[in-house]
Amino acid sequence: MDRIPVRDPTDVASARRRIVGLAVRLGYSETEAGRVAIVATELAQNLLRYGGGGEMLAGADAGATGGIEILALDKGPGMADVAACLRDGFSTGGTSGNGLGAVQRMARQMLIHAPPGGGTAVLVRMGGGGTQDRMSAAMCVPKPGEEICGDAACILARPDGTVGLLLADGLGHGPQAAAASQEAVRLFGKHPAASPVDLLTILHAGLRSTRGAALATALIEPAARRVTYGGIGNIAGFITDTGGVRRMVSHSGTAGHTAGRMQAFHYPMHHRPVVVMFSDGLATSWSPDGHAGLFSLDPTLIAAVLYRDHARGRDDASVVVWKG
Numbered sequence: 001m002d003r004i005p006v007r008d009p010t011d012v013a014s015a016r017r018r019i020v021g022l023a024v025r026l027g028y029s030e031t032e033a034g035r036v037a038i039v040a041t042e043l044a045q046n047l048l049r050y051g052g053g054g055e056m057l058a059g060a061d062a063g064a065t066g067g068i069e070i071l072a073l074d075k076g077p078g079m080a081d082v083a084a085c086l087r088d089g090f091s092t093g094g095t096s097g098n099g100l101g102a103v104q105r106m107a108r109q110m111l112i113h114a115p116p117g118g119g120t121a122v123l124v125r126m127g128g129g130g131t132q133d134r135m136s137a138a139m140c141v142p143k144p145g146e147e148i149c150g151d152a153a154c155i156l157a158r159p160d161g162t163v164g165l166l167l168a169d170g171l172g173h174g175p176q177a178a179a180a181s182q183e184a185v186r187l188f189g190k191h192p193a194a195s196p197v198d199l200l201t202i203l204h205a206g207l208r209s210t211r212g213a214a215l216a217t218a219l220i221e222p223a224a225r226r227v228t229y230g231g232i233g234n235i236a237g238f239i240t241d242t243g244g245v246r247r248m249v250s251h252s253g254t255a256g257h258t259a260g261r262m263q264a265f266h267y268p269m270h271h272r273p274v275v276v277m278f279s280d281g282l283a284t285s286w287s288p289d290g291h292a293g294l295f296s297l298d299p300t301l302i303a304a305v306l307y308r309d310h311a312r313g314r315d316d317a318s319v320v321v322w323k324g
Helices: 010-025 030-051 099-106 175-190 196-206 299-310
Strands: 002-006 054-060 068-074 109-113 120-126 136-141 151-157 163-170 213-221 226-232 236-241 244-248 265-268 274-278 317-323
Touching (some): 002 010, 002 030, 010 054, 010 068, 030 054, 030 099, 030 120, 068 299, 120 299, 136 299, 151 175, 151 317, 163 175, 163 274, 163 317, 175 213, 196 226, 213 274, 226 244, 274 299
Antiparallel strands (some): 002 054, 054 068, 109 120, 136 317, 163 213, 213 226, 226 265, 236 274
């Protein structure tokens, strides 16, 4: 996704311009792009007024052909009453109070996570169609100062009801890192029925001509209530559900260069499972238990909040989320 810092008033125009540019590239008409401009402006201004600044993320909506997703993220005071903040005329910042109400009317879907004292995350989907409820999301954000993300992810729903996940972090950052991770995605899609261990072997061999990557793959079997996970390098993962939190294990190495034993591990799933994988662009010194209520939300919101709260800020950062 495109990363757009919003720290001062001049950033509002930049955010609007870049997000409208994305909408135009997606084929939006002048009228549709005008609505996107209003939404981008309102969200950016809210980041400054209420959140003390923050950042916006924007990209194509993978769940809706022609759709766009816009996220506004801050670490401000959150909202004491989200429903009240959506009513026209309500304001805590001395404005007319029409911002979020206008955004909601123009959006196909708007979702907010804003626990008091815990910052605000607003997700807006515009254009396209698709279902409102999502089971999965992949978010890849480039390192600050870079336009291309060296990470890549893929989610494959299989005919037998199972789901395959891949997250690849190309060594370093920039175009060469992106080439390595995109090659991993290509190979992953070429072998949709392979087991996690076989996939690791295929990917390790297939990335030899590239810079190499850390990567992990997971096979989710909802009917069997099981996740099979294997990784090479610094990709972390966990499952959270009514049975608690279980962290998933990757082996050290770099796919395409040096890797030890190819091994996958089985993990049980209980009621309301959420599987999360993330690159080392996010810190690891945090616990899912510190995010009360988050894992019941839309997968894109889950990924965005984890990115906002735990990104190191000096590398590409990626999160993959699947909800059962």
